[in-house]
Amino acid sequence: MGKQLSWCTQSMMQIKKMDERFPKPLSQSSFCPKALYCAGNQDLFRQKAVAIIGTRNMTAYGKQATRHFVRQAVEQGWCVVSGLAVGVDQCVHESTLEFGGKTIAVVAGGLSQITPQSNEFLARNILKQGGLVCAEYDDAVPTEKWRYLQRNRIIAGMCSAVIVVEAGFPSGTFSTVNWALQLGRxxxxxxGPYFSPYAEGTKILINNGAMLITSLKDVHDELRMPYICIKRDEKTTEFETKMLETMRQFPTGARVDEVVALGSFDRSTCLSALFDLEMRGIVVKNGAKYMIAV
Structure with a gap:
């Protein structure tokens, strides 16, 4: 039995690199830690895993995109990995739990020190719903900035792919992507929105070898994995319903500014909703115009 953790009822267990429970993709890396300290469902280390990461300063657009890709990942049977930071990471874990999936949180310091402390509640929920929280260090190691960068190699190493939602410049997200590319992931x-400061980093990442995607199917195609198309009984939010009603005033399609002006909508909220509706197949984009799908 491992040491009791202060923020949850479970005990901390050490899994060494040579242990059969240790995540195999990570164990094959030359940058692999000697051990991981874990709380939760260690069986998740044997599932296919994808990392979804991004900025701490998540926008409304970033939240919509994160939830969309997390939902697809859960539907395709992925274990979703992130870093339990505020912003995109937090949204990744919360959305995975909401959609009924399993998630692994990799923290930067010792396992007894969840940073920020406000995410201890989220960490407990991850464990309650069959997830896992792990770290390279035991409970005595404090969280420091340089350990976030070191932690990123674990996130990249245990996953088949890394997906970045939003990243400014500079961004710690670059570290995870660099580790992924070094490890052959x-x-x-x-x-993202072209003029958003949180799209600057993603543009640079594309130039450095990352691939632009619009759906999780793009990831499956690149990994040569089958993708199961899932039909949903789509429900729209109150805002989405109002926006769709406005779009019906434009039978041949509407530009974003036309929808914003006629409906008196906030432009960034409108863009975020259009992105989500397009991903769900409710609207289609034709050039600069959006139309309701038939």
Missing amino acids: DAFVIS
Whole structure:
């Protein structure tokens, strides 16, 4: 039995590199830690895993994109990995749990020190719903900035692919992508609003070898994995319903500014909703115009 953790009822267990429970993809890396300290469902180390990461300063658009890709990942049977930081990481873990999936959180310091402390509640929920929280260090090691960069090699190493939602410049996300490429993993980025400061980093990542994607199917195609198309009974939010009603005033399609002006919508919120509706197949984009799918 391992040491009791202060923030949850479970005990911390050490899994050494040579242990059969240790994540195999990570164990084959030359940058592999000697051991991992874990709380939760260690069987997740044997599942296919994808990392979804991004900025701490997540925008409304970033939240929509994160939830969209997490939902697809859960539907395709992926274990979703992230770093339990605020922003995109937090949204990744919360969305995975909401959609009924399993998630692994890799923290930068010792396992007894969840940073930020406000995410201890989220860490407990991850464990309650069959997830896992792990770290390279035991409970005595404090969280320091340089350990976040070192932690990123573990996130990249245990996953088949890394997906970046939003990244400014400079960004710690670059570290995870660089580790992924060094380890022979595929790295992907989601396109963001062109003038957003949190799209600057993703543009640079594309130039450095990451691949632009619009759907998780793009990831499956690159990994040569089958992708199961899932039909949903789509429900729209109150805002989405109002926006769709506005779009019906434009039978041949509407530009974003036309929808914003007629409906008196916030432009960034409108863009985020259009992105999500397009990904769900409710609207289609034709050039600069959006139309409701028939």
